[in-house]
Each structure stands twice: as structure tokens, then as C-alpha cells.
Amino acid sequence: MGKTILINLFKTYIFSVIVSIAGLSILHAINKAGDFSKALPTVCIAALFLNGIMVLMASPSMLLSYPSMWEKPPIRFFLYFAGPLAFVLTALTMPLSHNDIVAYLMIGGIFFIVHAVFYSKLLKWRKSNP
Numbered sequence: 001m002g003k004t005i006l007i008n009l010f011k012t013y014i015f016s017v018i019v020s021i022a023g024l025s026i027l028h029a030i031n032k033a034g035d036f037s038k039a040l041p042t043v044c045i046a047a048l049f050l051n052g053i054m055v056l057m058a059s060p061s062m063l064l065s066y067p068s069m070w071e072k073p074p075i076r077f078f079l080y081f082a083g084p085l086a087f088v089l090t091a092l093t094m095p096l097s098h099n100d101i102v103a104y105l106m107i108g109g110i111f112f113i114v115h116a117v118f119y120s121k122l123l124k125w126r127k128s129n130p
Contacts, residue, residue, distance in 0.1 A: 002065030004125070008118040009062075013055045016111040020047035023106050031099060047107065054111040057083030070126070080119055084112045 024043045028036060061080045064070050069079065091104035 001067075001070070001126075002062060004122065005062055005064055008122060009055055009058060012058070012111065012114050012118050013051055016054070016107075016114045017047050017051045019110050019114070020051060020107045023110060024103060027099075027103060027106065046103070050104070050107045051111055054084055054087055054108065057087055058111075058115060059083070081112070081115070084108060084115055088112065 021044055024047055025036070025040070028039050028043060058080070060083060063079055064076055069075055088105060088108040091101060091108055094101075094104075096104070
């Protein structure tokens with residue numbers, strides 16, 4: 001079970017980085033913030049680092065490899081989603097510029113959605129493999 005959760009975290013990171021780069025690129029184009037060829041490295045690094053922070057915050061989900069934790073749905077839900085939710089709430093409360101808040105919330109939302117997709121797949125997999 002622990003290996004499956006670790007693989008899901010890795011897949012979540014990869015997919016959310018790719019979608020975050022696309023989202024941040026669209027956000028840059030909407031804001032007309034200048035030459036995109038100069039901004040692309042910054043966009044890629046921001047997506048890599050912020051999603052890395054999200055993976056670290058989601059790492060308590062590895063505790064779900066213990067059957068005693070997995071069998072309790074409230075604890076399972078909390079361990080799986082508390083980190084990404086804390087990131088989003090922190091982004092809302094930090095004194096940042098409007099564009100930074102939008103970028104942080106977009107990356108947090110993308111990660112949360114991808115993480116939720118893998119959570120639902122994990123639930124289906126767990127039901128079929130007791």
C-alpha cells in the first residue's frame with residue numbers, strides 16, 4: 001500500500017507540474033507581463049518548486065500505508081488532504097500581490113484536483129484489492 005501511495009504522489013507531482021506550467025503560462029499571457037521567452041524559465045521553476053512544497057505537505061498521506069490509519073475514513077481524508085488545503089489557506093492569508101495570490105491559488109487548486117483524482121483511484125483500487 002505504501003508503494004502505491006508513493007507512486008501516486010510522484011504521479012501527482014509530475015501531472016500537476018505540467019498543468020501548472022500551462023496554467024502559469026496562460027496567466028502570464030492574460031496579464032501581458034512582457035516577453036514570454038524570458039518568463040518561461042521562471043514559470044517552470046515556480047511550478048517545480050511550488051508543487052514540490054505541495055508534495056512535501058502531502059507527505060503525511062504515506063501514513064495511510066498502516067491499515068489502522070486507512071480503515072478510519074476521517075483520518076484517511078485528513079492525512080491525504082490536510083497539507084494541500086493548508087497551502088491554499090496560507091496563500092489566502094499571506095500579504096502578497098494580487099497576481100501572486102492568483103498564481104499560488106491556481107497551483108494549489110491544480111495540485112488539489114490532481115491529488116483528489118489519485119485519491120479516488122486509490123479508493124477504487126483498495127476496494128478491488130482488499
